[in-house]
Amino acid sequence: MAGLREYCEMMSTEQLQALLREEYNGRGSLPIPAILDICEILSQRDPEKPSAEQLIRQLCGQYLGEV
Secondary structure, three states, rough: OHHHHHHHHHOOOOHHHHHHHHHHHOOOOOOOOHHHHHHHHHHHHOOOOOOOOHHHHHHHHHHHHHO
């Protein structure tokens, strides 16, 4: 049985973006790890986009006064 990440990797970019859009608009119910997986998969498909880890570090830096 495939895990959630493996399932997401089989989805099209458009499908993943639709799931992410639902979360962005407050209508989704995915757990945070799934959202991060989707973001990471999308960043791998489009190398010009930052990775989820890069964005999390930037977010944390905001609260630490380091950005």
